[in-house]
Amino acid sequence: MYSSELIKGTLKTIVLKLLSENDKMYGYEITQKVKELTGGKIQLTEGALYPTLHAMEANGILTTHTVNVGNRIRKYYSVTKTGKQVAKEKVNEFEDFMHTMMFLLDLKPKMG
Amino acid sequence: MYSSELIKGTLKTIVLKLLSENDKMYGYEITQKVKELTGGKIQLTEGALYPTLHAMEANGILTTHTVNVGNRIRKYYSVTKTGKQVAKEKVNEFEDFMHTMMFLLDLKPKMG
DNA sequence: AATAATACATAAGAATATTATGTATATAAA
């Protein structure tokens, strides 16, 4: 598990990337998939995930449809056309940022 | 310039890395160095930087000495022995995190 | 019967950053 501050700001990027590759996923499924894919190193909390999903739906980035599975509710999220664009931009921005950070963190001292 | 949420949580890592490679730097110098090294893509704000520096000093990660340059004050920060260890850990953790994120973001869809 | 897993949601509080404001000197431009 990474320190919480490290992961801040990456939640939307992670969720949008996953959703843009799997045409529908529900909240709990997203948490499990991320946990599985990262070997438990990233565990999304519900308190962070659900409000973010709601916000992205309100912003037209995601759409939902609710399904009853037995007696339980399952709310599937999908990226809209706009959402796909946002997902691409987010991922591109993050990759750019990672390169910048790699440069910064590998930086040799510049004396004087 | 990156979206602000993207940079959240990386401030300490950036500052500690820079300070662990340059045995002393002052706040304004740090903002300028980061701006220069990232081609303006990361611009630390004073409102974020100074409180963080103060906190790290209070935690024994940094030490300071103040110098008068002309009639202006300049407060130099240096990493302590503890701080060097923390810097290494922060950078290592970030590199690990970046690899995890690269994997996640390059992820191919797993249908079914 | 009790616990863990599935599945949603929200509220209180903590942490971190943005934006705005303040002080003050030094330099460059109009």
Add this chain to the structure above:
DNA sequence: TTTATATACATAATATTCTTATGTATTATT
């Protein structure tokens, strides 16, 4: 010469984002 920009610190109000806690409810496991 006065105005704007750069240097250099600091803090307060606000906003954002996350953690932790709480709540409801079903299903599966021990």
